[in-house]
Amino acid sequence: MVVIIGGGISGLSAAFRISQLKPGLKITILESSPRVGGWIASTRYEDGTIFEHGPRTLRPVGESGAATLGLVEALGLQDKVMSVSKWHPSAKNRLIYANGELHRLPSSISSVFKKMQPFRKPLYYAGLRDIFAKRGPMGDExxxxFVKRRFGPDVAEYLIDPLVRGICAGDCREISVNFLLKDLKETEMKSRSIMLSTAKKLFMKKKSEEKKSKPELARKAEHEGWSVWSLQGxxxxxxDSxxxxxxxxxAEIKYDTKITSIELQGxxxxxKMESGEEIETEQLISxxxxxxxxPLLKKSHPGVSKILQDIKCVTVGLANFEYAGKDLLQMDAFGFLVPSSQDLSVLGVVFDTCSFPQGDKTILTVMYGGHRYQPTTPIExxxxxxxxxxxxxGINEEPHRKSVQILKDCIPQYTVGHNGRVNAIDEIISKxxxxxxxxxxxxxxVSVNDCVLNGIRSAENLLAR
Ligand SMILES: Cc1cc2nc3c(=O)[nH]c(=O)nc-3n(C[C@H](O)[C@H](O)[C@H](O)COP(=O)(O)OP(=O)(O)OC[C@H]3O[C@@H](n4cnc5c(N)ncnc54)[C@H](O)[C@@H]3O)c2cc1C
Structure with a gap:
């Protein structure tokens, strides 16, 4: 019997892969809450309106993008996919709020040569700076x-800072370069210019990727130029599927089943569960x-437990607002992010109905907190x-419908040294x-795609043991 603790997308992906590879093998999922899905949570109102309280868009690219599209295909959900093309305004218009105004981020080659607020110089200067930049430390930073040294302070403040706040609600001064820029850091160690070397690598990669087998849906996404996608409902x-x-x-899913300790012996x-029940297994995925x-491993494996404890999470406050009329916003865009230097306490706002219209209404999701979370009540x-x-x-009207939630400890923070911690955990488990x-x-x-791919890999590793 395989036991999987946690019924978020990671646990479900692991279970799904096991059911594909070993049909008939007993799978039990132990989930502490009354539902599965973890942070994936969509409210469907009777009139068809949808609020997303967690992730809302997935990217189709790379191995992990293909893994999720493969899953969609295996579940027969192809007809429910809603895609946004690269040429759609919500894909082209990504905004930041700086110095009291919203600014479009450069989205084309030509825009790199123009001076665009709030950047003090056209972005190609950042590329030139990279050629002469000093090599950084060998280890993590x-x-x-990393970005300030290679591409200058403006790129660090107006591109990387809001990007990190948008992806993991974190502080880019604490988040490891390996979180999103591992390849660039490795390139820095080998080449003089990251820009030139990366351009060359991208070209080579494209050629080699073409040869790899991909799910039909991933090929369709590439052919049609999807930027992001979601699902009806x-x-x-x-x-659910x-x-x-x-x-x-x-498979058996045990809801309201909180695990309180795990002993690993031989x-x-x-x-052990909160109810007092116990299960024994030789095949466990957490x-x-x-x-x-x-805390579950504290008694039996204090060493592993201590490293795990250092992978902290941040809390996010999230508000979904629905307004009457679809023309409330002056610009069609994905939404905007707020750099931490600005005097606005939210992380950013997603213009949900620009990507996926829902009739004659505008739905916005505002995110607050993360690395700067201050305890707040839902009313505040x-x-x-x-x-x-x-x-x-300039929206002052009352929303027609709203949902406000505080998502405690919802996004892990890959701070400097994260990969070292993960390797140390893997090493102890293996040794x-x-x-x-x-x-x-x-x-x-942290993305849904990463969780799907790593869930699949964990299942394959378990069965290969
Ligand atoms: C607000 C928000 C927006 C996001 N937006 C995006 C996005 O647009 N695109 C994207 O790709 N990613 C996005 N993400 C990231 C992505 O949604 C998450 O990283 C992913 O869903 C995490 O899945 P998981 O299964 O690893 O963990 P979780 O979803 O945390 O699932 C873990 C499960 O384990 C259960 N559990 C915990 N402790 C116990 C215990 N002791 N016993 C039993 N069960 C337990 C929990 O109840 C939960 O169901 C977003 C995340 C958040 C929070």
Missing amino acids: SMHS GLETLT MVDHLCNNG KKARI AIPAISLA LEEICKFSLSKTL ESLPIIVTGASYKG
Whole structure:
């Protein structure tokens, strides 16, 4: 029997892969809450309106992008895919809020040669700076220090800082360069110019990628030039469909089942639940956040537990607002991000209905907190979010419908030294032959695509043991 702890997209992906590779092998998913899906959560109202409270768009590119599209295909959800092309305004218009105004980020080659606010010089200067930049330290460093050294302070402040806040709600002064720029850091160690070397590599990669086999849907995405995609009914359609598939194939999902400790002895893992029940297995996958796994292993494996504990998460306040009329915004765009240097406390705003229209209405999602989260009540959070919409978009009217939530510890932070911590965990597990595999957003990528790919890999590793 395979036991998977955690029914988020990571745990479900692992379970799904096992059911594909070994049909008939008993799978049990232990989930502490009354639902599965983890941070993937879509509210579907009776009139058809959808609010996404977690992830909302997925990118189709790379190995992980193809893994999720392969999953969609295997579940027969192709007809439910909604894609946004690279040429759509929401793909081309990505905004930042700086110095009291919204600015478009450069989105074409020609825009790199123009001076665009808030950058003090055209962006091609950053490329020139890269040619003469000094090589940095051999080991890990923050994204901010790497980008500032190679491409200058403006790129660090107005591109990387808001990007990191948008992706993981983190502070780029603390987040490791390996979080998003691992390839660039490695290139720095080998070549004089990162820009030239990367351009060459991209060309070579494209050629070699063409040869790799890809799911039909990933090829379609490439052919049609998708920028991002989602599913009708929201991304929860994906996890709902995975649950249906798993249950129809004999998997058991135990809801409201909180694990309180795990003992790893010899080849066996003994899992204790809050209810007092216990299960023993030789095949265990943990797909819960590192900070949740740390206390479970504290007694039996204090060494692993201590490293896990250092992979911290941040809390995000999230407000979905629905307004009447689809022409509320002056510009069609994906949304805007707010650099940490600006006097606005939100991380950014997503213009949901620009990417995926929902009839005659405008839906916006405001995100607050992350690395700068200050404990707030939902009422205060709503006021902060409304104030930000008024200041940036001039929206002062009351939303027709709203949902305000505080998502505690929802995004792991890959701070400087993260890869070292993950390698150390993997090493202890492998050296001591511990009967556990860890996967999930805490380790090798926070996007849904990363979670799917790593969930699949964890299943394959488990069965290969
Ligand atoms: C607001 C927000 C917006 C995001 N936007 C995007 C986006 O647009 N695109 C994108 O690609 N990614 C996005 N992400 C990231 C992505 O959604 C997450 O990284 C991913 O969903 C994490 O999945 P997971 O299965 O690893 O973990 P989780 O979703 O955290 O699932 C873990 C599960 O384990 C359960 N659990 C925890 N402890 C225990 C225990 N002791 N016993 C039993 N069960 C337990 C939890 O209840 C949960 O169901 C976003 C995340 C957030 C929070």
